[in-house]
Amino acid sequence: IRHLSVAKPRILVARELTEDAMAALEKETRVDFIRTGIREVCPKDTMIRYLKESAPISGIILTLTEKVDQEILDAAGPSLKAISTMSVGYEHIPTPLLKERSIRLGYTPDVLTDAVAEIAVGLVLAACRKFRDAEEELRAGKWGAWNPTWMAGMGLTGKTVGIVGLGSCGVEVARRLVPFKVGRFVYQGTRPHADKERTLTPPGATFYSSLDEMLPLCDVLVITCALTPQTQGIINYGRLKLLPKGAVVVNVARGGIVVQPDLVRVVREGHLGGVGLDVMTPEPLPMDDELLRLPGMTLLPHLGSATRETREEMSQITINNAVNGVLGEPMPAELKL
Ligand code: DGY
Numbered sequence: 001i002r003h004l005s006v007a008k009p010r011i012l013v014a015r016e017l018t019e020d021a022m023a024a025l026e027k028e029t030r031v032d033f034i035r036t037g038i039r040e041v042c043p044k045d046t047m048i049r050y051l052k053e054s055a056p057i058s059g060i061i062l063t064l065t066e067k068v069d070q071e072i073l074d075a076a077g078p079s080l081k082a083i084s085t086m087s088v089g090y091e092h093i094p095t096p097l098l099k100e101r102s103i104r105l106g107y108t109p110d111v112l113t114d115a116v117a118e119i120a121v122g123l124v125l126a127a128c129r130k131f132r133d134a135e136e137e138l139r140a141g142k143w144g145a146w147n148p149t150w151m152a153g154m155g156l157t158g159k160t161v162g163i164v165g166l167g168s169c170g171v172e173v174a175r176r177l178v179p180f181k182v183g184r185f186v187y188q189g190t191r192p193h194a195d196k197e198r199t200l201t202p203p204g205a206t207f208y209s210s211l212d213e214m215l216p217l218c219d220v221l222v223i224t225c226a227l228t229p230q231t232q233g234i235i236n237y238g239r240l241k242l243l244p245k246g247a248v249v250v251n252v253a254r255g256g257i258v259v260q261p262d263l264v265r266v267v268r269e270g271h272l273g274g275v276g277l278d279v280m281t282p283e284p285l286p287m288d289d290e291l292l293r294l295p296g297m298t299l300l301p302h303l304g305s306a307t308r309e310t311r312e313e314m315s316q317i318t319i320n321n322a323v324n325g326v327l328g329e330p331m332p333a334e335l336k337l
Helices: 019-027 045-055 070-079 095-099 113-128 132-141 168-180 194-199 213-217 237-242 260-268 308-327
Strands: 010-013 030-033 058-063 082-085 104-106 161-162 182-186 205-208 221-225 247-250 271-275 298-299
Touching: 010 045, 010 308, 019 030, 019 308, 030 260, 045 058, 045 070, 058 308, 070 095, 070 194, 082 308, 095 104, 104 308, 113 168, 113 221, 113 260, 113 271, 113 298, 113 308, 161 168, 161 213, 168 182, 168 221, 168 247, 182 213, 194 205, 205 213, 213 237, 237 260
Parallel strands: 010 030, 010 058, 058 082, 082 104, 161 182, 161 221, 182 205, 221 247, 247 271, 271 298
Antiparallel strands: none
16 A cells, blocks of 8 residues: 555545556556555445545546445545546536536547447447347257348448437447448537538538437437437437338437337337447346347447457546646546536
8 A cells, every 4th residue: 555645636546447557557656546446336335435534535536337426526525626537428427516616527538439439330230230130040040041031131231321419429430331331321419510521421411400300311320429418318209210110220329318118119119120229228237128128139238438448548548637637737638517
């Protein structure tokens, strides 16, 4: 255990990040790190205990799984200058409370964009071409003689792909789908992105401010937007039914954007050609969840950013955000609150 100096700012590391990042952290001399040593989710009461017993704490390093609330902020008290999350998503952080208390927030955008885009493309292909159902049939010994219609899915050539939220992930998903000869892209969000549209031309991308107008055009719908109060539950029963019959839905953003019981209902009605989800509600998905009993579902356990390279970069940025945050220096990636 490193000797704690009185003068150095202290950063609580609520749970361990990657091994390399933890080794790098040990070399940082400008701050003291208090490590819980936890490799799984850090329970709230443990975090509060550390915050109190190791006070004053200037910074907290955490991940998506550690939900921050008023009680945690109160336990940290006025010494808390920065929170650094190893995630691009920050719905587990009460940003208005941080703003009120002038606590800075570091996060990890950009470095995971390529990894998430890869997972999205994988899910589009898997859902369109029925990878999961087909493999299940094969493993169950149901692979009979060649058949003209068995496991026939939907090709991407000439199809319209709709992207909800043409942010950095959205545009990278679309770019990766261009070589599959997609007919055109449509996207919905708060504003058009002329610069990103240009990179998708040909085949071209068209902005829609209204989801209801865009959805009837989409053979494939890929959800990549952030979960905010404005996007919570926007993909509901009525909207899913606006998609053409046989459309494929992929979500790599957050489960809360889709009303999951509505998705289940629409799949049961046979309206969709396939679904690929990297995110769902809740996570982890309970083994008795209906999603697991539906055909045509490719489900991944939130692996969007899960490449070794990406997780290493995310860990490093998280540490640098925290250190710079408590030292009052510019963070590599700070969210404007
Ligand atoms: C994030 O960073 O928000 C991803 O969902 C998990 O890596």
